[in-house]
Amino acid sequence: MTARTRLAVDIGGTFTDLVLSLPDRTVSRKLLTTHDAPDDAVIAGTRDILAEVGIGGSAVDLVVHGTTLATNALIERKGARTALITTAGFRDSLEIAYEHRFEQYDLYMERPRPLVERDLRLEVAERLAADGSVLLDLDEAALPRLVDVLRAQQIQALAISFLHSYINPAHEERARDILAAAMPGLAITLSSEVCREIREYERTSTTVANAYVLPLMASYLGRMRDGFAGIGVACPLLLMMSSGGVCTVETATRFPVRLVESGPAGGVILARRIAALGGYNRALSFDMGGTTAKITLIDDYAPQQSRHFEVARAYRFAKGSGIPVRIPVIDMVEIGAGGGSIGRVDDLRRIVVGPDSSGSDPGPACYGRGGSAPTVTDADVVLGRIDPARFAGGKIGLDPSLAHRAVLTDIGLRLEMAAEEAARGIVEIVDETMASAARVHAVENGKDTVGRTLIAFGGAAPLHAARMAQKLGIERVVIPVDAGVGSAHGFLDAPIAYEVARTFLLPLDGLDPERVGQLFSDMRAEAEAVVRLGVPAGLLSEQRTGSMRYRGQGHEIAVPLDDSELDQAALRGAFEKAYTLLFGRIIPGLEVEAVTWTLALSQRYALPPADPRVDEGAPAVAQGTRRMVEAASGRAIDAPVYGRASLLPGARLRGPAAIVEDGTTTIVPTGFEARIGYSGEIIIEGVTA
Template identity: 65%
Template sequence: MSESSIRLAVDIGGTFTDLVLHLGDRFVSTKVLTTHDAPERGVLEGTRQVLDQAGVVPSDLDLVVHGTTLATNALIERKGARTALVTTRGFRDSLEIAYEHRFEQYDIYMERPEPLVARPLRFEVPERIAADGTVLMPLDEAAVEALADRLVSEGVQAVAICFLHSYQNDAHEQRAREIIARRIPPSVIAVSSEVCPEIREYERASTTVANAYVLPVMESYLRRLEQGFKDLGSTAPLLLIMSSGGITTVDTARRFPIRLVESGPAGGAVMALTVAAQNGIDKALSFDMGGTTAKITLIDSLRPQQSRHFEIARAARFVKGSGIPVRIPVIDMVEIGAGGGSIARTDQLGRITVGPDSAGSMPGPAAYGRGGTLPTVTDADLLLGWLDPKGFAGGHIDLLPDASRKAVDETISARIGLDREHSAYGVTELVTETMASAARVHAVENGKDMAGRTMIAFGGAAPLHAARLAQKIGVSRVLIPVGAGVGSAHGFLQAPISYEVVRTRVISLRDYAPDAVAELFEAMRAEAEGVVRIGAPSAELHEERIAYMRYRGQGHEVRVPVPSAAFGRGGATALRLAFEKVYQALYGRTIPRLDVEAVSWTLSLAERRQLPDREDPPAAQPAPTAQGRRALLDPCTGTAVEAQVYARDLLSPGAAVPGPAVITEAETSTLVPSGFVAALNRAGHIVIERTA
């Protein structure tokens, strides 16, 4: 795609829908409230606005890149399709048996999340394939035909097919789909050998069911969105951002919508990666705080943390095993209910609590004047003087301080006997501490630390809370990128077209055959390239090969990059050394004389995108002139101060802005507390550093 082309990025969040239009030499952006009843309506409304701002018409668009929380919300809110599961006889209850353990061992009131498919809609058919792919019992086609009639009579809207060991031999799944497709549209049938061709029956079934559950929802939405753009007059291709940080075609998104569950946050991590390269940052902490959630990602050596396991709709916050597991390529991040719209209350012990529920876009925070009566983080920010009531969300929303005062007074101050200002300060302190705790836990779980990291903060609310969060977790440098208020949408425009293929083939290094593994990767390359070339027909491609390996007898694997030497003579030794290097880094030791095996293999294929070169720091400039002053409460000292107010677009690179200060722009504001100093670098990013 030419740099001079006109590209639109759209990110649907829980509160706002962000749009960024790239016109080659400049960006134009806007925010509109998310229309949850019909998300495409907000997208199309925002598209009209941003095109009008830029002075272009819909037919000028060359590309639209889109990220949405629709699949995630359907899973969390249980608003997906009426789904049936078809599985091997004897395995209908694997969704409820799950891991056969309690995620909270001593909690007698512990409740697991209900399966997406209730037991009456889980059906068994006679068939059996062994772990090596041989057929032990042929598929009973007559039973499948009878089942197809029953699925129709039960009013089933989507079907998930998951047979035992189909990752080794998919013949039975494919034949069952052919039979059921005579009565059920094939577009709403998901088979596990395509959705998640990996070992581990429960996770494979869970992923396939989740994919089927959102198939009709996403297909209907994407169809309405495509038609909406056509009605506007645009014929631009529509691409979707995936949880892995790559983008893919609409057709692929329709088949595997489960790969879109973390699409918006993944775009933010891509943007943070680009900013890290531009500023020579080797160790970064990506911090994205929007209206509904906050997302934290670790980036080391210009690579975000990657994973193939993700949990949706956890019943217990931060507790692994309490959600719906899906195995998809995903940028590993921690996501918590701590956004601008997170609702504040007091509990029975007189303590302030914040989130995880959000006021969203309707009714929204009390300050929005749309019917909300409960205080939120945005209401607290407004009462502390951190927000301009007339300049919020690019001036599209006038905030109502009186409504915020009433909400805080009635819900918090009157109940615990704390004055209004300290009640609001308590809300902001608690939400920041929640984010700090999540960041610490996430770092420890990944064997990382916070020392020496630079925080890259974006999203509508992050620049207000970033400095205080940095102080809490021991980070001394914060960077607020250009376009921070719509950061994830900017990331969409920087993401490559990509696709990942996975195969389970358990291979001991004692029996390792380089030629067989090379043939496996060649087949995976062909499948991935078939998808990528649809969106990038002539682009240079970058390939990454990964093996998930373990010591024999262990229950889980570590992610090991496959070296090129693994395909030649001595390949087993090269692969073992690569495994031991990763294992040593994670656990501080290796285990001698123990057999090593690879369980699954993945191949990622992506457009080769050149990261920007590092920018030199600017020369020091005279102190800038403030555009005004504002009384506010300093988050780092807890005292009332007079802060200087600066417009970001009037600052010169290298001009220092000492705290306390507020730097304003269209979609957000940056708070520089006492003990910090801010300055623009050559790329226009705000760099905030601790001085005390």
């Protein structure tokens, strides 16, 4: 990004974060999310932050925005009234799903309810073969009859997903043209545009999800632009995507399903930059906000990527219990563990935390907004880890007595514990939940957490990072500058980017380099139509990937490809290298086939070089002390409190201590030492088991 004055906006489940980047400094703001009208908090916060720095809206050159609105609409089932048109005989594919039980021994298992009820899953006669040839022409005469149904049912959005349309979109496109002429205001989504890949259920599910949130997101983005214009901000508005790139409003309006993990993706972009600056080639990104915690593996300064994601899981941790969407996404594990996560005692007299959250309304008990259930934030207040007067920069006042009452009433009295011990139980459970999720995520990817650097950001992460690192065997924790609004900072560092995928099943023994080369040329043209809106052609970087497998296997692995790797030997060599990295061996003698080809086009972006400089700054001077209860030992201590703004690069301090800033507080427990890095980051080392 070359704009000089930029605004980043991150709307989360509890807080809305704003970061204004000026040529000489950055200013941030954290507000409670206004769920009924999320853009209200954004516009009000923007007006305030512009007034604080003394500039008008016209001085802003660029706005980058990430939001959970699409995700929340899918989770809360608050999208448009949607219908699906599919090949005759296949309307129940959306409900049949994978034909398996994701919780085999749960007699009361609940599958996620389809976004489109059965009566609105309509059929039309047509059929394509797997190679795209026409077996049965589209019954165009049937489509006008479906218009009557769509009108009678007051349908607002329509998804069209025909069998094998990923290889030949002609029938879908013709159906769209006929229906659009009859119903000009209807929002129509084609599977061949949203997800041009094999696997009928996932492709249809992605198409339906896109259609379901499309009218909502189009209206929201329109209000957002109007709101910005009303305060004089008339610059381009870009949207953060789940892949870690940004796109234009037009692309986001057309494919809103690509925004489902936009906020967390921004945090990973920040973590990648911090890893590069510190030379941490094996890192773990840890983002803990008010509602959830997100964990991502970063190796060689690149986060793991995926093309499969589940939204609105009926069982938060059970794979297969959600709505699958096939989109480019940074591969992360998301846990219902945030500052607002609610603690309770279950029937076995155990303390459990989350996954449900108090959100921003009513919020934790200490907010004084009507909440009475104890949350992680309440526990942190009871333990003395949060200064009630400085929470969110003093914009949100906390009442410690309400936190104490909630923790004692719901947990302490039931387990015959003092309030502080009950609070410690909440904190230990949530920390172990996050650590366990990180371990499982690493193992599932053939990796380990030991020896990594934990990069922590988000309003709650610095409070819990050191203890979580202890549990994971991690010896270094890094807290970036202004970590409380870390994801918004990441937005400002994200490149304009777009990714295109095409299924073209091809055994390597029968490779046609010219056909594959033409496929990549077509994908490049489609991606350029999006990316070139914001980036000159000479500043684009291309990355190719092939999803490949041994013949007979059910799933593929992602294989990075060089421009020259279009001959059989090179492709097989690239596949065997990637397969060995994942599974430790290859299978000699088996035929290899490529299934899906992917091209990612992005603005050229160079990570900053590692900066090994270490300043010996002025000694750390505490502003006072605060009574805190340490999570690991349960010991009450008078810990020094430091203001982060007063700590110069090179300053060192030993735990126990608290480092306070407007957006968060960093806890340095006993046995840890913290120093301030050259770029202002807090580096915590010396973890003891």
